[in-house]
Amino acid sequence: MSKENTIKEPLVRIVKKDASSTKRAILVRAVAVILALVVDAVFIFAVTGINPFGVYGVMFKATFGNKLRFSWAMRDLVTLLCVGIALAPAFKMRFWNIGAEGQVLMGGLATALVMVHLGPALPTPLLLLVMFLASAVAGAIWGVIPAFFKARWGTNETLFTLMMNYVAIQIVSAAVNILRGKASSLGKLNIGTEYGWFPKLFGQRYYINIIIVVILTVVMYFYLKYSKHGYEIAVVGASENTARYTGISVRTVIIRTMILSGAICGLCGFLIVGGRDQTISANTAGGNGFTAIIVAWLAKFNTFYMALISFLLIFLQKGAGEIASTYALNDFAADVITGVILFFILGSEFFLNYKLIFRKNVKEVE
Amino acid sequence: MVNEGVKIMVHPHSVELKHITKTFGSVVANDDVSMNIREGEILSLLGENGSGKTSLMNMIAGIYYPDAGEIKVHGKVAEIRSPKDAFDLGIGMIHQHFKLVDVFTATENIALGLNESEKFDLKEVRKKAEEICKTYEFDLDLDQKVYSMSVSQKQTLEIVKVLYRGASLLILDEPTAVLTLQEIKKLFNVIRAMKKNGKSVVIITHKLNEVMEISDRVAVLRKGKYIGTIHTYEASESLLTEMMVGQKVELNIDRPTPKNIVKRLEIKHLNVKNIYGLEVLKDINFDAYGGEILGIAGVSGNGQKELLEAIAGLQVTEPGASITYYPQNSDDKMEIIGKTPKAIRNAGVHLSFVPEDRLGMGLVGSMGMSDNMMLKSYENGHSIFLDRKAPKELANEIKDELGVVTPGLQTPVSRLSGGNVQKVLVGREIALSPTVLMTAYAVRGLDINTSYTIYHLLNEQKEKGVAVIYVGEDLDVLLALCDRIMVLCGGQVNGILDGRTATKEEVGRLMTSHVTNLEETAGEDDVDSEIYQTEPSKAAAEEVKANE
Numbered sequence: 020m021s022k023e024n025t026i027k028e029p030l031v032r033i034v035k036k037d038a039s040s041t042k043r044a045i046l047v048r049a050v051a052v053i054l055a056l057v058v059d060a061v062f063i064f065a066v067t068g069i070n071p072f073g074v075y076g077v078m079f080k081a082t083f084g085n086k087l088r089f090s091w092a093m094r095d096l097v098t099l100l101c102v103g104i105a106l107a108p109a110f111k112m113r114f115w116n117i118g119a120e121g122q123v124l125m126g127g128l129a130t131a132l133v134m135v136h137l138g139p140a141l142p143t144p145l146l147l148l149v150m151f152l153a154s155a156v157a158g159a160i161w162g163v164i165p166a167f168f169k170a171r172w173g174t175n176e177t178l179f180t181l182m183m184n185y186v187a188i189q190i191v192s193a194a195v196n197i198l199r200g201k202a203s204s205l206g207k208l209n210i211g212t213e214y215g216w217f218p219k220l221f222g223q224r225y226y227i228n229i230i231i232v233v234i235l236t237v238v239m240y241f242y243l244k245y246s247k248h249g250y251e252i253a254v255v256g257a258s259e260n261t262a263r264y265t266g267i268s269v270r271t272v273i274i275r276t277m278i279l280s281g282a283i284c285g286l287c288g289f290l291i292v293g294g295r296d297q298t299i300s301a302n303t304a305g306g307n308g309f310t311a312i313i314v315a316w317l318a319k320f321n322t323f324y325m326a327l328i329s330f331l332l333i334f335l336q337k338g339a340g341e342i343a344s345t346y347a348l349n350d351f352a353a354d355v356i357t358g359v360i361l362f363f364i365l366g367s368e369f370f371l372n373y374k375l376i377f378r379k380n381v382k383e384v385e
Numbered sequence: 386m387v388n389e390g391v392k393i394m395v396h397p398h399s400v401e402l403k404h405i406t407k408t409f410g411s412v413v414a415n416d417d418v419s420m421n422i423r424e425g426e427i428l429s430l431l432g433e434n435g436s437g438k439t440s441l442m443n444m445i446a447g448i449y450y451p452d453a454g455e456i457k458v459h460g461k462v463a464e465i466r467s468p469k470d471a472f473d474l475g476i477g478m479i480h481q482h483f484k485l486v487d488v489f490t491a492t493e494n495i496a497l498g499l500n501e502s503e504k505f506d507l508k509e510v511r512k513k514a515e516e517i518c519k520t521y522e523f524d525l526d527l528d529q530k531v532y533s534m535s536v537s538q539k540q541t542l543e544i545v546k547v548l549y550r551g552a553s554l555l556i557l558d559e560p561t562a563v564l565t566l567q568e569i570k571k572l573f574n575v576i577r578a579m580k581k582n583g584k585s586v587v588i589i590t591h592k593l594n595e596v597m598e599i600s601d602r603v604a605v606l607r608k609g610k611y612i613g614t615i616h617t618y619e620a621s622e623s624l625l626t627e628m629m630v631g632q633k634v635e636l637n638i639d640r641p642t643p644k645n646i647v648k649r650l651e652i653k654h655l656n657v658k659n660i661y662g663l664e665v666l667k668d669i670n671f672d673a674y675g676g677e678i679l680g681i682a683g684v685s686g687n688g689q690k691e692l693l694e695a696i697a698g699l700q701v702t703e704p705g706a707s708i709t710y711y712p713q714n715s716d717d718k719m720e721i722i723g724k725t726p727k728a729i730r731n732a733g734v735h736l737s738f739v740p741e742d743r744l745g746m747g748l749v750g751s752m753g754m755s756d757n758m759m760l761k762s763y764e765n766g767h768s769i770f771l772d773r774k775a776p777k778e779l780a781n782e783i784k785d786e787l788g789v790v791t792p793g794l795q796t797p798v799s800r801l802s803g804g805n806v807q808k809v810l811v812g813r814e815i816a817l818s819p820t821v822l823m824t825a826y827a828v829r830g831l832d833i834n835t836s837y838t839i840y841h842l843l844n845e846q847k848e849k850g851v852a853v854i855y856v857g858e859d860l861d862v863l864l865a866l867c868d869r870i871m872v873l874c875g876g877q878v879n880g881i882l883d884g885r886t887a888t889k890e891e892v893g894r895l896m897t898s899h900v901t902n903l904e905e906t907a908g909e910d911d912v913d914s915e916i917y918q919t920e921p922s923k924a925a926a927e928e929v930k931a932n933e
Contacts, residue, residue, distance in 0.1 A: 032450065035409070245770050250763050256751040263699055264738070264746045266727030328789075358777045375453075 021373035034372045047367050055363035059356050069346055077345045078338030079251040092333055094225040097232035100329040102311035103176050104239045107320040110277050113256040118180030120308025121187030122158040126285025128191050129157035130292040131208055131299040138214030146215050151289055158285015159278045166277030170270040192301045207297045228294040240322045252276055335360060397424045399554050399585045400445055405454035407440055414440040418611040420604050427576060427586045429596040431629060432606035438589045444554045446478035447471035477547030478556040483539045491525060491542050495549050517548050521578045539570040556587045558628040561595055561886055565684050573599050593622045602894055609905050638840050638865040640850055643677040648711050649821055649852035656703035657691045665691045666876045678843060678853040680867030688876040689856045693823050697738045698726045711736050737819035739811055741826050746809045750799030754780040754809055757798055783812035804835035811842060822846050823854040840866055860889050872896055
């Protein structure tokens with residue numbers, strides 16, 4: 020056989036495969052987590068010399084260490100999840116709402132203003148109701164402005180919603196300055212009177228946040244999957260031409276859905292200000308508006324999956340913080356550890372959608 | 386140890402395929418295919434849609450890599466991993482969708498294919514390209530920008546591009562699908578010129594008459610398997626059909642005599658402008674009757690899409706137009722122009738529309754059959770929640786009645802084959818019990834069996850008294866199926882013919898004769914020459930010359 024005839028097949032080929040079974044999906048993800056832990060263990064031991072199992076223990080304890088820590092984790096989880104729920108209908112409609120951060124802030128600001136200005140005048144239930152409505156309206160307005168421009172003139176919603184964030188940040192900063200007056204910082208609002216603070220439930224105000232978000236999770240799931248509105252959102256998201264053909268008014272659906280998305284973001288601001296912080300600052304949304312984008316997309320807009328993914332992200336975030344403080348590591352080392360875990364879990368998606376075919380190793384007899 | 390004798394065979398093989406298999410997921414596109422392409426021949430690769438023609442050729446052209454088997458080029462085992470590898474072996478493919486940069490000129494597009502090592506000299510490229518055009522008698526302006534070219538010119542440019550890179554084997558994927566009769570003739574001349582210059586040409590097609598006309602040999606694929614290769618002089622259309630579909634298929638389309646014809650739609654003075662302000666429909670006037678099939682012929686892009694969409698309420702029309710609907714059981718006529726699809730539906734007009742873009746307009750690709758069934762009916766009932774029971778039943782019914790092959794009602798319809806997608810769409814539109822049924826290219830891309838299912842369904846609707854409007858591209862089908870044929874050209878009605886008496890040439894000529902004012906020429910004895918004189922389009926002018 021002459022030399023130029025020995026030609027090699029490529030070593031690895033990537034082939035798209037049919038949908039994986041649930042069993043396989045769970046297996047692949049489990050393997051991914053185990054692999055991530057092994058890689059992390061090697062990293063931890065090689066770089067710091069610390070016992071990796073100790074590190075994992077600390078990480079685990081950050082969320083599950085005691086009742087209070089767990090409740091904190093749940094509090095942060097529902098904040099993230101709430102924004103994710105708000106984004107789900109927008110993204111399902113393929114409307115790139117990158118403006119959740121601003122919508123949450125505007126909702127929070129409306130809540131704070133109602134607390135401060137109407138707090139003394141209204142009885143608590145009515146005050147909470149007004150706070151709730153004001154936050155939803157403020158968030159909805161912030162969401163519907165880019166939606167209106169897109170529906171009417173076809174502007175790009177990604178840039179529009181993104182820039183609305185910065186406007187919101189500036190407005191909130193200005194409002195905070197006005198509210199604090201001559202004080203050095205704003206501090207808790209209505210600190211003496213506790214007007215507009217959520218009532219305590221099992222000793223914590225934020226339990227109300229958890230209950231509300233759990234309800235929202237279920238309602239949004241059914242809204243998207245079983246309601247006529249949800250169907251319209253799916254059709255518009257898949258193809259505007261099909262929507263037109265069907266007689267769905269694309270404009271109406273875009274505007275209606277963004278009112279909903281913005282209102283839930285605003286509601287999240289209400290939960291943060293009323294139930295968690297009792298104050299407002301430009302950091303109130305805390306980046307949840309951006310992290311929630313990952314949550315919504317990874318879960319393919321299924322709100323129950325979104326809860327799981329939010330949990331994973333919060334668990335990793337808490338764990339990284341705890342590792343850093345316990346071992347006096349710098350934040351970056353802790354971030355590498357959680358980053359590796361995230362990388363493997365996201366990477367496992369590839370193996371659920373594609374398969375690799377390796378070259379068959381046939382040795383020819385000389 | 387090369388055997389010297391191999392080189393002086395009577396028919397040296399340009400490309401040999403041995404036991405080629407290619408799968409996509411669970412779909413087997415090619416199953417153990419072994420065939421060859423000879424030096425200097427025109428080979429037709431024939432098969433129904435989905436028979437694996439294009440994927441097989443894509444492996445020669447370096448787009449796909451086979452899962453099993455080997456490819457020999459000029460007797461040597463070749464590894465073709467990319468289109469560049471293919472070009473290095475002298476193989477070039479012209480795809481159905483052209484890969485040209487719109488804002489570049491022809492010459493610039495040719496230069497895009499240069500190797501990195503070659504000097505970038507546009508003048509040199511132009512000179513060489515000009516020589517190629519001369520050799521093969523191509524009609525191509527090398528300085529013209531691609532966006533102002535006709536489909537046929539773009540195709541010619543693609544061919545020049547491939548020849549420029551020194552291809553000795555050209556693969557053309559369904560090259561005639563987008564061409565007019567005259568353009569097809571031109572293309573065939575080009576192909577013959579290439580053969581004369583020693584090139585091998587493969588044409589992927591499913592049109593039998595073209596196979597018979599142009600090729601030396603015909604290779605047939607069926608459902609991914611290789612059936613055989615025969616010389617064209619030994620072939621007949623019925624033999625090839627049999628090879629293609631496996632069993633003999635009666636090529637006669639039914640055309641029941643129309644009964645109880647009633648006027649259903651009256652279109653008057655319909656004008657439509659596109660977003661650039663160009664007139665795409667100019668003063669369209671016609672009636673559609675319940676109980677007949679009105680065919681609409683024309684080269685695609687001559688206003689068919691806009692016409693149907695205007696009737697369906699999807700197209701903004703110019704003032705002064707009217708589309709009047711005559712309901713079945715009452716004398717009250719109804720004006721539907723300017724109404725949205727929903728308003729038309731709510732007014733009680735059962736207007737069904739099978740659009741050209743099935744997955745992009747008629748259906749939602751990511752949804753299953755069941756959810757697609759309720760696209761037009763999801764609003765029924767007062768609940769804010771969807772009723773999924775009725776659509777599911779309907780989906781099951783359509784699946785059984787039309788034999789839709791799908792793994793399940795929830796499987797996204799975009800994963801189904803073209804024929805099954807169309808069955809879902811047509812099934813749904815017919816289930817709405819229409820009084821007007823409009824279809825755009827209802828059988829495009831479908832295999833013969835599915836096409837006949839569609840013809841049958843349309844005839845059934847016609848006999849039920851539905852006004853069927855059938856926009857088609859295959860003249861043979863239009864002439865066999867339709868009661869009347871309206872020919873559109875340049876956004877105008879060039880004539881309405883009786884489907885039973887019209888000839889193919891008649892329709893073909895009306896399709897390519899751009900008339901500025903029909904009234905002026907109507908009533909004249911020698912209409913044709915009159916038409917050609919009013920608007921001497923290039924193709925028409927040639928036709929005149931040929932007639933003389």
